Amino acid sequence: MGFAGTPGYLSPEVLKKDPYGKPVDIWACVYPSPEWDTVTPEAKNLINSMLTVNPAKRITASEALKHPWICQRERVASTPFTDKRQLIA
DSSP, X not given: OOOOSOGGGOOHHHHTTOOOOTHHHHHTXXXXXXXXXXXXXXXXXXXXXXXXXXXXXXXXXXXXXXXXXXXXXXXXXXXXXXXXXXXXX
């Protein structure tokens, strides 16, 4: 059986054909450079937590929602969102 999905977003456990669960969804939420070049350290910290190879140690969705980059966006984000439509663009 082959893989479904964009190769750059497949988690290590999927590539190794290991059993997997919800942590694969967190892995898939990342973006490659050059998009990363202007990203804040807090955002990079969150993404690094999402890219933890061991799924048991990977940040959960609940933990991610409590991360400073999410909870304290006004203080740590490089560009605060003033309009929800910016998230879609």
